[in-house]
Amino acid sequence: MRPVLVAVMGPTASGKTALAETIADEIGARLINSDNFQAYRGLDIGTAKPERKDEYALVDIKDPSDELGMGEWVRLASEELHRVYAEARSAVIVGGSGLNVRALFEGYHDIGVAPTPELREALNAIGLPDLLEILAAEDPTAFERVDKKNRVRVQRALEKARSPRDPVTELPNFTKVKLAKETDPYRLGTVIDLRTSEMVQNGWLAEVATLRDAGWSLSDPGLKAHGYRWLWRHLEGEIDLGEAVRLTSAEVRQYAKRQRTWLRTEPRLDMIGEGDDTLSQAMRRICAAQIEVN
Secondary structure, three states: OOOEEEEEEOOOOOOHHHHHHHHHHHHOOEEEEOOHHHHEOOOOOOOOOOOOHHHEEOOOOEOOOOOOOHHHHHHHHHHHHHHHHHOOOOEEEEOOOHHHHHHHHHOOOOEEOOOOHHHHHHHHOOOHHHHHHHHHHHOHHHHHHOOOOOHHHHHHHHHHHHOOEEOOOOOOOOEEEEEEEOOOHHHHHHHHHHHHHHHHHOOHHHHHHHHHHOOOOOOOHHHHOOOHHHHHHHHOOOOOHHHHHHHHHHHHHHHHHHHHHHHOOOOOEEEEOOOOOHHHHHHHHHHHHHHHHO
């Protein structure tokens, strides 16, 4: 049978990593990270990097100041998958960045490369009226669609218009399966609160202090990960630790809610019920997909 490409999706703290690793062990697959923030070196506790991170591709590949857009991630993942397929191996992709997985599986093309720091700095210095005028001249279609009162969206549209396209390599002929665990939102909220507190107890605050002392900035792309700015503000004496933890949990809860909404629109997604037999459910879906294409 042909190798399988499995994506394990779901909201944060839903147990994606444990399920993905178990599936990978079962079928001898390569693990590939799809979470943008787990790609950053030094952001370990706060991004919930897996304990087995050395077994993953696309973990710890960027400094906190580096950009990692969807286009670059898809290109890197595609390159890794070509290597895996050449070895006749399967692969399991897991992480919270649903757009990455959708772009890879659904074959998004003409993906924009992340804007250069020079371009972003130049556009940051331009006022909204001038940005709108430039966008109208350079990309009339984007100008018509964009929210003209939202400066961030106007600038992003102009960055996209001025950035080169990153052509996506066609994936090898894997049998593709997308899985997600069903989650009770109330139970998940409790898990998020507990996990946030445990992260702090396990040294997250020290991790943030190390990043700050190393000269990284809250404006760096990697430090946009949930919770880091609140713990940073605590270290600066702006808020107490309890408030930082509370704000982080609230932020992650909102993110999980958006992820659940996103999953409802995911094409060809197989949902797995909660319980002790998640692996057996996953393997049945994978076996059924293999039988269907062979």
